[in-house]
Structure formats: C-alpha cells, structure tokens
Amino acid sequence: MKLAEAYELVKDLISEEEFKREIEKHGKTFGGLLDDGAIAHLIVDELGRNTHSLLKISALSPDSAATFYAKVVGEPQSREFSNGNGNGGGYGAYKKITAVDVADETGKCTLVIWNGDATVKKGQTIKVTNGVVKSQYGLEVTLGQWGTVEGAPEISIEPKYERRIIKIAELTPESTDVCIEGKLVSVSPTRTFNRKNGGGTSFVASAQISDETGQCAIIAWGDQVKLFKELGPGIKVRVERAQAKQGFRGGVEVHLRQSSVFRVLENSDEKKGQTKL
Numbered sequence: 001m002k003l004a005e006a007y008e009l010v011k012d013l014i015s016e017e018e019f020k021r022e023i024e025k026h027g028k029t030f031g032g033l034l035d036d037g038a039i040a041h042l043i044v045d046e047l048g049r050n051t052h053s054l055l056k057i058s059a060l061s062p063d064s065a066a067t068f069y070a071k072v073v074g075e076p077q078s079r080e081f082s083n084g085n086g087n088g089g090g091y092g093a094y095k096k097i098t099a100v101d102v103a104d105e106t107g108k109c110t111l112v113i114w115n116g117d118a119t120v121k122k123g124q125t126i127k128v129t130n131g132v133v134k135s136q137y138g139l140e141v142t143l144g145q146w147g148t149v150e151g152a153p154e155i156s157i158e159p160k161y162e163r164r165i166i167k168i169a170e171l172t173p174e175s176t177d178v179c180i181e182g183k184l185v186s187v188s189p190t191r192t193f194n195r196k197n198g199g200g201t202s203f204v205a206s207a208q209i210s211d212e213t214g215q216c217a218i219i220a221w222g223d224q225v226k227l228f229k230e231l232g233p234g235i236k237v238r239v240e241r242a243q244a245k246q247g248f249r250g251g252v253e254v255h256l257r258q259s260s261v262f263r264v265l266e267n268s269d270e271k272k273g274q275t276k277l
Contacts, residue, residue, distance in 0.1 A: 002037060002040075003023075003036060003037065003040050006037075006040035006041060006043070006044050007019050007040070009044050009049040010043070010044055010047050010049050013047055013049070014047070019040075019043070022043050023036050023039050023040060023043065026039045026042065026043065027039055041053075042129075042130070045067055045129050045130070046129065046148070053067050054067055054068060054069065055067065055068045056068065056104055056105070056106040056107070057070060057102075057103065057104050057106050057107040057108065057109050057139075058106035058107040059106070060109065060133045060139060060141065061133060062133050062134060062135040063132075063133065063134070064132075064133050065130050065131065065132060065133070065147075066128070066130075066131050066132075066133050066141060067127070067128065067129045067130060067131070068104070068127075068128055068131075069104065069125065069126070069127050069128075069152055069155045069157060070102035070103060070104050070109075070111075070125070070126060070128065070157065070159070071102065071103060071104065071123070071124070071125050071126075071157045071159045072100055072101075072102050072120050072121060072122050072123060072124045072125075072126060073101050073102060073103045073108070073122070073159055073161050074100050074101035074102075074122060074163075075100070075122050076098050076099070076100040076120055076121065076122070077098065077099055077100065077261050078096060078097065078098040078099075079096070079097060080095065080096050080097075095114065095115055096114070096115050097112065097113070097114055097115075097258055097259065098112070098113040099111070099112050099113075099241065099258075099259035099261075100120060100122075101161070101163070101241075102120075102126065102128075102141075103157075103159035103160070103161035104157050104159055105157065105158060105159060105160055106160070107139070107160075108139075108159070108161045109138075109139040109140060109141050110138065110139070110140045110141070110177070110241055110259055111128065111131070111140075111141050111143070111149070112140055112141065112142045112143065112258075112259050113142075113143045113149065114142065114143065119149055119150075120149060120151075124151060124153075125151070125152045125153060125155050125156070125157055126149050126150065126151055126152055127149070127150050127151075127152040127155070128141060128143070128147070128148075128149050129147065129148045129149070129150075130147045130148065131143055131147045131149075132147065137176050137177070137243045137257055138176035138177030138241070138243075139177075140259065163179055163240070164179065165179050165180060165181055165238070166178070166179065166180055167180070167211055167212075167213040167214075168180060168182060168209075168210070168211050168213050168214040168215065168216050169213035169214045170213075171216060171244050171252040171254070172244060172252065173244055173245055173246040173252055174244070175243075175244035175252075176243055176244070177241055177242075178239065178240075178241075178242040178243065178244050178254055179238070179239065179240045179241070179242075180209075180211070180216075180238070180239050180242075180254065181211065181236065181237070181238045181239075181265070182209035182210050182211040182215075182216075182236070182237065183209060183210055183211075183233075183234055183235065183236050183237075184207055184208070184209055184231055184232065184233050184234065184235045184236075184237060185207075185208040185209060185210050185215060185233055186207070186208045186233060187205070187206075187207045187208075187228045187231055187232065188205060188206045188207070188208075189205070190203050190204070190205040190225045190228075191203065191204050191205070202221065202222050203221070203222060203223075203225045204219065204220070204221055204225065205219075205220050205225040205228050206218065206219050206220070206253075207220075207228050207231070209237060209239075216251065216252055216253060216254055217247065217251075217253045217254070218237075218239060218242075218253075218254050218255075218256065218262075219253050219254065219255045219256065220256050220262075221255070221256065224256050224260075224262075227256070227262045231264070235264060235265075236264075236265040237262065237263060237264055237265060238261075238262075238263040238265055239254060239256070239260065239261070239262055239263075240260065240261040240263070241257065241259050241260045241261055242254045242255060242256055242257060242260045243255045243257055
C-alpha cells in the first residue's frame with residue numbers, strides 16, 4: 001500500500017505528521033522487517049479503515065494472515081504450560097495460552113492467544129488483526145507477536161454457531177474440533193518418554209471414556225497429564241477442541257491439543273463445573 005493512499009483513508013483521524021511518526025515508531029518495533037508501505041497498511045488496519053482487507057471466517061485461508069470481525073461464542077479458557085525445552089532435559093520456561101471459540105454469520109474458528117492475558121469475554125464483538133490462520137486440527141487463528149485483538153462494540157454480528165456433541169461411534173481418524181461427552185472407565189498411569197531431537201523428557205497419559213455408543217481413549221501429553229489427576233471411574237467429562245487419530249492398537253483415539261478443553265461435569269462437588277484447558 002502506498003503511503004499517500006494509506007493516509008487518505010485515515011486523514012480525518014490523524015495528522016500527516018503523526019501518521020509519519022507512527023510509521024517510524026512501528027518500524028523500530030518491527031526491527032526493520034517491514035517496509036513503510038506494509039507498516040502503513042497495519043496502521044490503517046489498527047484505525048479500522050482498511051475495509052478491503054476484512055474477511056469472513058468462511059473465507060479464511062490456512063497459512064495466511066487475516067483480519068476479521070467476530071463474536072465470542074464461548075468462555076475463554078487459559079492455562080500455563082511448559083515448553084519442554086529446559087536445560088538438562090527438564091521442563092523449560094512456562095508459557096500461557098488462552099483459547100476461545102469465535103464466530104460470524106459464515107462460520108466458526110478457535111482464537112488462540114499466546115503469552116498474554118485473556119482480553120475477550122463471551123458475547124463480546126471483537127476485531128482480530130493480523131491473526132495467523134491454521135487448519136491442521138480444525139480452523140484456528142493464532143495471535144502471535146504481530147497480531148492484535150480489540151473490542152468492536154459498533155459492529156453487529158449474529159453468528160450461526162452451535163457446538164455439536166458427537167457420539168463416540170461417530171468418531172473417525174479424520175475428525176477435527178472434536179466435542180464428546182462420556183463417563184470415565186479407567187485412567188492409566190502416567191508414562192515418561194524422550195522427545196525427539198534432544199527435546200528432553202515429557203509425559204503421556206490416557207483415560208478411557210464411554211457413552212451409549214462405544215468407548216475410546218483420551219490422550220494427554222506433557223503438562224496436560226495433570227488433567228487426569230484424582231479422577232476415577234464413573235465421573236462424567238466433556239472434551240472440546242480435540243483431535244481424533246487412528247489408535248496404535250486399532251480404533252480411534254482422541255488427543256488433547258494445547259487449545260483443548262477438558263471439563264468435569266458431575267459426580268464431585270469439588271470438581272463440578274470445573275473447566276480445564
């Protein structure tokens with residue numbers, strides 16, 4: 001985007017001198033990685049005037065940057081976890097991840113915010129700027145170093161969204177964004193394993209759950225093994241935003257991702273309604 005063209009879009013909001021100062025300031029922030037035209041594009045985005053770049057969720061393309069409006073349709077879930085790359089093969093520095101479902105009139109995706117406080121709440125309309133689109137485990141938009149999210153109360157969105165709980169018998173190895181409910185049958189002891197390429201030691205645990213149609217294993221990795229702590233047979237749980245895979249011994253397994261939700265639904269006054277990410 002040419003500088004003159006960019007400024008024309010925001011000249012009623014900011015003086016030309018201030019616009020140039022913002023370009024210089026952003027240039028230092030990005031460490032010279034972006035030219036002035038790209039920075040001007042970002043500033044116009046931040047001021048809400050780059051309407052040509054706005055997308056609908058149904059039009060999001062994997063491995064690209066996206067700017068869009070959406071309504072928060074789920075409760076944000078946050079947790080800290082280790083990156084597993086500490087010295088001496090132990091756990092590394094802890095990071096924070098927040099994940100939440102957002103939707104517009106055309107579809108739904110998961111918004112993932114790394115190393116930042118949850119800045120959104122259920123029912124809020126937001127603008128996501130420069131989110132990175134991924135689709136390996138269902139449609140996700142990640143806010144990395146250059147992405148932002150802000151409230152957009154002036155925008156009206158009536159999302160078409162309903163999270164469907166599927167039955168275990170409906171699972172296939174290709175199922176993404178899995179949401180299932182069932183009762184715990186058993187929880188296996190946590191095991192350790194060595195990460196590839198000298199990544200240190202990590203952990204894996206599994207729990208069997210069942211519904212009226214069948215039974216499957218829920219697999220937790222790394223810090224997520226803590227989700228199964230002190231749980232026993234008969235407790236009803238819900239898993240959201242998980243990934244199904246072909247099991248090593250046949251059948252379909254459900255693997256928890258960093259943005260997955262594991263929720264205890266009943267059978268314990270202490271844990272009732274507790275949500276874990």
